[in-house]
Amino acid sequence: MSSKSTRSKVQPIRPRDLLKPTSIPIHPFDQINGTDTSGLVPAKDLVTGHPNDEHVTAYYAVAPSILRSLVARWTATGPSHHITDYTFLDIGAGKGRAVLLASELPFRQVIGVELNPDMAAIARSNVAVWNSAHAEDPTATAIAPVYIVEDDALNITLPSTPTLVFLFHPFEDPVLKLLLRRIESSFLGRPGELDLLYVNAEHGPTLNRHPAFQLMWQGQIPMSPEDHAADLEAIAQQTEYGSTGDELCAIYRYVGRGNKT
Numbered sequence: 001m002s003s004k005s006t007r008s009k010v011q012p013i014r015p016r017d018l019l020k021p022t023s024i025p026i027h028p029f030d031q032i033n034g035t036d037t038s039g040l041v042p043a044k045d046l047v048t049g050h051p052n053d054e055h056v057t058a059y060y061a062v063a064p065s066i067l068r069s070l071v072a073r074w075t076a077t078g079p080s081h082h083i084t085d086y087t088f089l090d091i092g093a094g095k096g097r098a099v100l101l102a103s104e105l106p107f108r109q110v111i112g113v114e115l116n117p118d119m120a121a122i123a124r125s126n127v128a129v130w131n132s133a134h135a136e137d138p139t140a141t142a143i144a145p146v147y148i149v150e151d152d153a154l155n156i157t158l159p160s161t162p163t164l165v166f167l168f169h170p171f172e173d174p175v176l177k178l179l180l181r182r183i184e185s186s187f188l189g190r191p192g193e194l195d196l197l198y199v200n201a202e203h204g205p206t207l208n209r210h211p212a213f214q215l216m217w218q219g220q221i222p223m224s225p226e227d228h229a230a231d232l233e234a235i236a237q238q239t240e241y242g243s244t245g246d247e248l249c250a251i252y253r254y255v256g257r258g259n260k261t
Contacts, residue, residue, distance in 0.1 A: 092170025
């Protein structure tokens with residue numbers, strides 16, 4: 001094989017390819033709740049043999065203050081139903097921090113979808129710990145039912161209820177486009193029945209251009225001081241990344257084609 005043909009097959013190094021796996025520091029969320037949602041798992045350690053492995057980003061749990069603030073902003077956009085009617089659907093749930101946090105909000109149910117079997121097993125264990133702790137503490141917040149589904153997000157049957165999809169940049173644009181196509185086919189004739197929260201919205205332009213999704217809000221959401229301190233400590237171990245103390249987030253609503261304003 002010539003050197004020229006060899007060079008043509010070399011893939012460019014992306015920043016996410018330089019991420020290093022970490023298991024520490026332990027986020028205060030886990031210290032308080034006895035769960036295991038901390039650490040960073042690079043894409044190379046999430047390989048399952050699935051054709052879309054190359055489009056997976058990494059596991060890093062959302063800061064609790066980011067998720068809570070984003071849901072509050074979503075409720076201010078005037079969803080078509082009350083929050084108690086919605087299924088919270090976390091695509092790329094990883095170890096499950098987002099579903100645990102969402103369960104303390106008054107959703108109808110909370111579902112985490114995770115392709116990697118090891119991550120799904122950790123998420124199920126975390127849910128068991130979470131459920132037990134809330135059941136044993138009479139002062140604990142009432143929680144919504146939580147389910148972990150080990151499957152490809154492109155294969156699952158989407159909920160028949162109003163749905164709030166949560167994405168913490170779990171995959172790159174090719175898979176996002178396929179997910180949007182699946183959402184559109186499942187919710188055809190049901191405009192306003194599905195909203196989408198996108199954290200670290202790197203592929204926001206794809207949604208902005210989509211003829212069936214309406215941008216409801218976009219901006220930076222700051223972390224709480226506690227979350228920022230934990231983020232600084234964790235990201236300090238990564239040479240290619242820094243912690244800014246906020247996340248670019250966006251909220252979208254499925255309105256159907258021809259209904260964007």
